[in-house]
Amino acid sequence: MNSREIHLKRRPNGVPTAADFELATVPVPSPKPGEMLVRNVFMSVDPYMRGRMVERESYVPPFRLGAALEGGAVAQVVESNGGPFPVGTYITHMAGWREYAVIGGTGVMPIDPKAPLSAYLGVLGMPGMTAYAGLLKHGQPKEGETVFVSAAAGAVGSLVCQIARIKGCKVIGTAGSDDKVRYLLDEVGCDHALNYKTAGDLTKAISAKLPGGVDIYFENVGGAHLVAALNVMRPFGRIAVCGMIDQYNATTMPEGPGNIVQVIPKRLNIRGFIVSDHYDMLPAFMTDMSQWIAEGRIKWRETVYEGIESATDAFVGLFQGENLGKAVVRLGPDKL
């Protein structure tokens, strides 16, 4: 049996393009003892993957050239050679970017497919957990505080906004189009939303909406967003740094925040984090998030691309702001 998969053909220079990737057809090996053959139903497309396309030391090794990319996926077990889950089980795992995969048990979690399968790559998956852990642990929101979220219409940002609202905070979100701004106000429930491309000076635009300043900044973008955040933060504010998508494609050293000195008079705390450091919060996340969804307090959107041949476009689109909510690629039907 053959499977199609996306290979990294060359390391992107700047913004990734389709030419950096290659769709390859490869034979699928039989599962060895303890392994399973799984059919990927959805694969996840995430900005953080850009970092793994660079050859450097980091918290995860870089992707190898000429090999399949890796990323989150929802799959169904189709064959098991004494593997950890029986045939038919739906699971999440990290061998996405291919139609079929042979995997062991590492990083594999069974899921209860009552929610739509793709939700386990979004609101009930890594982005949901990122929003939950980042905001609650590093933002430490208190009722009545103000929260600024950049890339607020994205997979993580849109959930941060809603969790902050649930915690009794006032929320301002930024996004890159008027449609996204409308989405933030009408569906996500932001108190304020700005199109950063047309809002002019971000510091002034945020201050106009929240003259009292901001207690928490959930950082997804970097650059001018971070500068504005440092300007509008209130004393003892917290900046939870989840991502800086503005900088992932930089080919030279990007400009840093020239007002970083603000951390002293304002006693700010800036904390970078990675979701996998907070897996101790996973049970609380699943409980809270499931309940919030059941109560209708958390909503989500997805941008669904069809077929593995569209995965590259989906990834490149992340850096053009194409996606509203979570970007996923459907690789096959829920059930065969």
Place this chain on the structure above:
Amino acid sequence: MNSREIHLKRRPNGVPTAADFELATVPVPSPKPGEMLVRNVFMSVDPYMRGRMVERESYVPPFRLGAALEGGAVAQVVESNGGPFPVGTYITHMAGWREYAVIGGTGVMPIDPKAPLSAYLGVLGMPGMTAYAGLLKHGQPKEGETVFVSAAAGAVGSLVCQIARIKGCKVIGTAGSDDKVRYLLDEVGCDHALNYKTAGDLTKAISAKLPGGVDIYFENVGGAHLVAALNVMRPFGRIAVCGMIDQYNATTMPEGPGNIVQVIPKRLNIRGFIVSDHYDMLPAFMTDMSQWIAEGRIKWRETVYEGIESATDAFVGLFQGENLGKAVVRLGPDKL
């Protein structure tokens, strides 16, 4: 009776110069009920004062033009109109930059003059407390960790280095002259020390001394020091931001750290602080520091300027790296 005092004549543009200040002779009023007349013996000269010379909103109001500057001082009570301490008492207070002052009880602490009086402006005063609280609370040093201290030969930095050593850490310090580097190695007890003016690329220079990287960066300088720190920090490192003397005289927005994105993969924590937020640690500080001094584990140096007419030079000198250890001005003899 008259007193001489230093007035802010105009707000400095860039590096402060003597022409920004003025020595004025003013009549000393009689203390009103509840007040004391005090004779200042030493006054403190500190980089943070530069911030108060700018007209802007901050955690303390800006200095007023044509009025005496304010700063820490050690004084002796010479007259009391029912004030909080009897005549003859040695105190620290915040009405420095003048020879005599009439004060109430706010910000006044009596001192036990067994240590040299000037020590209460340094090792046993605000800089000591800054080093202690900043390193222990925000740096969270653990035995065997590595600590990088910038402006390590300064009032705060030289104490941070020594406290870090007491806590079992390996310490690298930077300073701006070979003499200071020798001082760091021979007296302060740094494991490594660098002259940042001649060391070339700071990232490489620090990595050469500490190939395993740095767990804690105690930030006094900003600019290239912060960039290097972000580069050499180990995962879960802490950056305690005490000051950024490199930026205090900037007339345009300074360059920010272009590698700030490092906070994410390294999960760094950057925390700005001000000593006055940590006065809950004052009793522990006085106990620990007094004991460490008694045991000979903490040493300190001072750069002493003579007479209030030298106060301006002392302040301007801070930004030229003139001082080794704490800069103070002697305004009169210990006893009259």
